[in-house]
Structures are given as C-alpha cells and as structure tokens.
Amino acid sequence: xxxxxxxxxxxxxxxxxxxxxxxxxxxxxxxxxxxxxxxxxxxxxxxxxxxxxxxxxxxxxxxxxxxxxxxxxxxxxxxxxxxxxxxxxxxxxxxxxxxxxxxxxxxxxxxxxxxxxxxxxxxxxxxxxxxxxxxxxxxxxxxxxxxxxxxxxxxxxxxxxxxxxxxxxxxxxxxxxxxxxxxxxxxxxxxxxxxxxxxxxxxxxxxxxxxxxxxxxxxxxxxxxxxxxxxxxxxxxxxxxxxxxxxxxxxxxxxxxxxxxxxxxxxxxxxxxxxxxxxxxxxxxxxxxxxxxxxxxxxxxxxxxxxxxxxxxxxxxxxxxxxx
Numbered sequence: 001x002x003x004x005x006x007x008x009x010x011x012x013x014x015x016x017x018x019x020x021x022x023x024x025x026x027x028x029x030x031x032x033x034x035x036x037x038x039x040x041x042x043x044x045x046x047x048x049x050x051x052x053x054x055x056x057x058x059x060x061x062x063x064x065x066x067x068x069x070x071x072x073x074x075x076x077x078x079x080x081x082x083x084x085x086x087x088x089x090x091x092x093x094x095x096x097x098x099x100x101x102x103x104x105x106x107x108x109x110x111x112x113x114x115x116x117x118x119x120x121x122x123x124x125x126x127x128x129x130x131x132x133x134x135x136x137x138x139x140x141x142x143x144x145x146x147x148x149x150x151x152x153x154x155x156x157x158x159x160x161x162x163x164x165x166x167x168x169x170x171x172x173x174x175x176x177x178x179x180x181x182x183x184x185x186x187x188x189x190x191x192x193x194x195x196x197x198x199x200x201x202x203x204x205x206x207x208x209x210x211x212x213x214x215x216x217x218x219x220x221x222x223x224x225x226x227x228x229x230x231x232x233x234x235x236x237x238x239x240x241x242x243x244x245x246x247x248x249x250x251x252x253x254x255x256x257x258x259x260x261x262x263x264x265x266x267x268x269x270x271x272x273x274x275x276x277x278x279x280x281x282x283x284x285x286x287x288x289x290x291x292x293x294x295x296x297x298x299x300x301x302x303x304x305x306x307x308x309x310x311x312x313x314x315x316x317x318x319x320x321x322x323x324x
Contacts, residue, residue: 022144023160030188032106033147033159038083039097039107040076042069042090052120060127061117068110075174076108082182094150101151106159112143112167114154130168142261143167145177147185160185163260163268172244176258179277201270201279201321208233208280208322213271214243214256221309230315233322246274255280257310271318281318 043065050058073088080086083106094107116122143166146158162181165173187197213235215227222230224237243256252275260268269283 022163023146023158025160025184025188025194027188027191029149029159030185032149033185034083034189036083036106036149037085037087037104038080038147039087039089039094039105039150040072041094041107041109041113042072042088043110043113044091046117049117049120049123053123057120057123057127061123064117064126065113068113071169071171071174072110075171076178079175079178080182082185095154097150098154103149103151105150106147107150108145108147110143110164111146111161116143116167126167145181147181160188165258165260167261170244172247175247175250176272176277180272183277201281202324204273204278204280205318205321205324207273208255208318210253211273211280212236212254213318214238214246214254214274215310216240216243216257219257219259219310221311226312227315230312231319233319243274247277250275257314269314281321283314283317 045058045061045065050061053061077086089107091113094109097105098107112126116126143164144161145164146161148154148158152159160181162177162184164177169177184197187200211234213231213233215235215237217224217237217239220227220237227235227237245251246254246256252273255271255273258270258272260270270279271281272279
C-alpha cells in the first residue's frame with residue numbers, strides 16, 4: 001500500500017509538472033529540431049470534410065484556416081528564434097514528408113486542425129464556442145502547438161508541445177505559446193529535467209515586487225477594491241486588449257495571468273512575464289470549475305469552464321510566492 005501511495009503521489013506531481021506542456025522532450029530529439037529545417041504547417045481544407053458540411057459550416061471552416069494561416073505567417077518569423085532554417089509548407093506537402101519519414105525536416109502544427117477538425121462534430125463544437133454557444137458534448141476543447149520530427153508517428157507524442165490558452169488564439173496568445181515552447185526547448189538543450197524546469201518559477205517569483213501585475217477585469221472574480229487585501233505588490237486592472245498588446249510588444253516589467261483549459265473541466269493557472277513568457281508563479285495547477293452542472297447556472301459554468309477566473313486565492317498564492 002505504501003508503494004501504491006508513493007506511485008500515486010509521484011504520478012500526480014509529474015502531471016503537475018507537465019500541466020502546460022506535453023511531449024517526450026528528449027534532448028537528442030530537441031537537438032535534431034534545432035539543426036533541421038523547421039516546416040510551419042500551412043493549413044488547407046480537407047475535401048472529405050468539406051463534402052460533409054453545410055454551406056455556413058464550410059464558410060466557418062475556410063475562415064478559420066485563412067485566419068490561422070495569416071496569423072502564423074505574421075507572428076512566427078518575428079518571434080521564433082530557436083531554429084534558423086524555417087519554411088512555410090502546406091499540410092499536403094508536410095503529410096508527404098511524414099509518410100516518407102524524411103529525416104531532413106521537423107514541423108510545427110496547431111493541433112486544432114488535425115484533431116478537432118477531423119470531423120464535422122468537432123468543427124461544429126468549435127463554431128459553437130466561438131459564437132458564444134455552449135453544450136456539454138463537444139463544449140470543451142484542449143488545443144496545443146506541437147513540434148514533431150517527420151519520421152515520428154504523426155499521431156504519437158510530439159517532441160514538444162504547449163497547451164494553448166484558447167482554441168481561438170489571438171496574436172498575443174500565439175506569441176505567448178511560441179515563446180513558452182522555445183524557453184522549454186532551450187532548457188532541455190541545457191540539460192534541465194522536468195522537475196528542475198518546474199521549480200524555476202520560484203526564483204522568478206522574487207521579481208514580482210518590482211513588476212506590475214496586469215489583471216484582466218473581465219476575469220476578476222472579486223471586487224476591484226478588494227484586490228489590495230490579498231495582493232500588495234503593484235498591479236493594474238486592464239482590458240484583454242492591453243494584455244495582448246503587452247505580449248505582442250514584448251513589454252518588460254509587467255506580468256499577467258494565463259489560464260490553460262484542460263480536459264475534465266479543469267483549468268491550470270500561471271502568471272508569466274509578457275517579455276519572454278517566463279513563469280513567475282503558479283496557483284493550484286489543476287483546479288475544477290467548482291460549478292455544478294446540475295444547478296443550471298450555465299453562463300457561470302461556461303465562463304469558468306473555458307476561461308478560468310482570477311479569485312482571491314489566486315492573488316493570495318502568488319503574493320506569497322513573491323514574498324519568499
């Protein structure tokens with residue numbers, strides 16, 4: 001029984017360590033990615049899926065693809081520094097290289113298009129979420145940026161991946177994810193293990209007193225005049241656009257909450273600086289919404305389920321981390 005308890009606690013800790021990332025992250029594979037040509041997947045509509053969609057769903061599908069392709073082409077060349085050899089390539093061409101197990105290339109993809117848009121049900125679930133609708137079946141989606149070697153199983157574990165704050169990422173969220181991925185890849189090249197990477201935030205937290213916390217007013221779960229009861233370092237309550245701009249502009253001296261939706265109605269919560277996406281603090285790494293579906297409060301459930309919220313406990317926890 002003691003061995004079982006130890007195994008359970010160990011697995012729970014490992015789950016916490018990897019809550020915002022996924023993948024094997026083997027140093028040899030990370031080295032290969034750095035040395036190879038990195039293909040950035042440019043998405044295309046799948047003919048077999050288009051044939052099954054109604055006209056408005058076809059329009060949504062094509063718009064999602066067009067918006068993503070435009071955004072990744074805008075953001076990646078500016079913020080991706082890990083690889084020096086980068087090419088944009090269509091999904092069709094990347095699939096050919098994967099099928100032939102070509103060892104010259106690695107590739108970066110956004111899982112939504114391969115996983116959630118693999119069938120009409122998944123696509124409609126994303127469409128409902130974007131339009132403010134919510135249903136329990138397909139009402140939640142976990143998505144990630146994944147980086148893989150072309151000779152690996154395309155359905156297997158990636159070399160590395162970062163879970164996204166939203167299945168509909170904007171420019172700021174995409175910058176966060178790309179920088180977070182590069183931080184972890186570089187740390188793997190330095191020889192750091194997962195547990196060592198997990199602990200880095202403890203040192204970063206000491207910088208909070210000299211930085212400003214940007215708090216999204218729409219996600220604040222307490223009254224604004226109560227914040228100082230729980231958080232005594234500098235802060236500013238702002239709108240989401242201000243936070244996104246801080247990531248895009250690589251603003252120094254500020255940090256903010258990032259919520260990572262996870263399966264089972266859980267949300268992982270971190271605070272990161274907007275200059276390089278370094279983690280500066282963590283609250284409970286895997287929390288449920290705390291809202292019962294049976295009570296019928298679906299508006300509150302939807303907000304918690306898909307975004308998370310900034311509670312007094314979050315402020316108290318990071319303030320304590322910053323005071324150590």
